Amino acid sequence: MTKPFELHEVTVDGAVLRYVDVGQGDPLVLLHGWPESHAAWRHQIGPLSRSARVIAPDWQGWGASARDLRLSCDYDTEVDRIGRMFDALNLDRVDLACHDYGGFLGLGFVQRYPERVRRFAILNSRAHRTFTTPYYQLFGLISALARRPLLRPILTARTIRIVHRLGLAQFVRNGSFDTERLDAYLDFLDTREGRRWYAHFWAGYSVRVRPELAAGLGAVRCPTSVIWGDQDPAIPFRYAEDLAAAIPAADLVRIHGGHFIMEQRPADVTAALQAWLRRPAVITRNAAHHTESRLR
Structure with missing residues (x-):
C-alpha cells in the first residue's frame, strides 16, 4: 500500500481545492481523470518528485476537494479553471x-x-475525439439523464454506487487497483451531497466532439508525450496515433494495458514520464519528431 501524501488546500473559484505538493524543482502538475483523485498518480508522485516539484490536485468536485454545486462543469469553464488553479x-x-x-x-x-x-503529456484520453460507440451511448445517456430534472433522481439514488462498482470491477481484476482503492474513488457516492455532485457534473458534461481540439493539434509546439494503454x-x-501524428513535437509510448494505465503499469508510465521530462523544454522548428516506443 502506497503511503498517503499530505494534502494542502487552496481556494479556486470560491471552493476549496486540495492537492499534493512534494519535491523541488520545476513545477510538474499531474491532472487525474474520472472518477479518480490525485491518488491515481500515487505510484508516480514519489519518483517524479526526486527531480521536480510535483503538484497533484484533486480536481474540483473529486477526491477531497469541495463538491460545490455553484461550480460550473461546462468544458470552457473547466479548461479555464486550470489556469485559475495555477x-x-x-x-x-x-x-x-x-x-x-x-x-x-x-x-x-x-x-x-x-x-x-513547458511540456505536455497525455494518457488515455478522449482528447480530440470522443468515445467508441458503446461508451459514447452510455455516457451520453448519463449526461442526458442529468439534464432532465424528472430523470435526475436515477443518478442520485443510492444504487448508483453499486452500478459503478460493478462497472469498474474489471479494473480490479486486471490489477489497476484493489477493492480498497476502488471504494475510495467511489466513497463520495455514499452521501447525498456526493450523488448530487455526480449528477451536477454530468449535467455540464458533453460527449460531443469538439472540432477545435483536432483542428488545433498542429499548434501544440511544446515537447509532448502521448502515453497510452x-x-x-x-x-x-x-x-494516440492521431495525436502523435498531428502534434509536431510529439512522441508516442505504447504500453500493453488498459484505461487506468498509470495504476496498472506504474513502472512503465513512470519511466515514460521521466523520459519526457528529460526532453529539452525549448524546441526549434527542426526538433519536432515522431517516434514510437513499445512497453510490453
Whole structure:
C-alpha cells in the first residue's frame, strides 16, 4: 500500500481545492481523470518528485476537494479553471501531464494558453475525439439523464454506487487497483451531497466532439508525450496515433494495458514520464519528431 501524501488546500473559484505538493524543482502538475483523485498518480508522485516539484490536485468536485454545486462543469469553464488553479498556486509555467478527463481539459488548456505549458503529456484520453460507440451511448445517456430534472433522481439514488462498482470491477481484476482503492474513488457516492455532485457534473458534461481540439493539434509546439494503454475499449490506441501524428513535437509510448494505465503499469508510465521530462523544454522548428516506443 502506497503511503498517503499530505494534502494542502487552496481556494479556486470560491471552493476549496486540495492537492499534493512534494519535491523541488520545476513545477510538474499531474491532472487525474474520472472518477479518480490525485491518488491515481500515487505510484508516480514519489519518483517524479526526486527531480521536480510535483503538484497533484484533486480536481474540483473529486477526491477531497469541495463538491460545490455553484461550480460550473461546462468544458470552457473547466479548461479555464486550470489556469485559475495555477494562479492560486502562483504557478506561471508548468510541465502538465493529464489522464482521461484531465487530458480532455489539458489539451484544451495547452491550445488556449501555450505560454503556460513547458511540456505536455497525455494518457488515455478522449482528447480530440470522443468515445467508441458503446461508451459514447452510455455516457451520453448519463449526461442526458442529468439534464432532465424528472430523470435526475436515477443518478442520485443510492444504487448508483453499486452500478459503478460493478462497472469498474474489471479494473480490479486486471490489477489497476484493489477493492480498497476502488471504494475510495467511489466513497463520495455514499452521501447525498456526493450523488448530487455526480449528477451536477454530468449535467455540464458533453460527449460531443469538439472540432477545435483536432483542428488545433498542429499548434501544440511544446515537447509532448502521448502515453497510452493499448487495450482500452473506450479510447483506443488509434486516438494516440492521431495525436502523435498531428502534434509536431510529439512522441508516442505504447504500453500493453488498459484505461487506468498509470495504476496498472506504474513502472512503465513512470519511466515514460521521466523520459519526457528529460526532453529539452525549448524546441526549434527542426526538433519536432515522431517516434514510437513499445512497453510490453
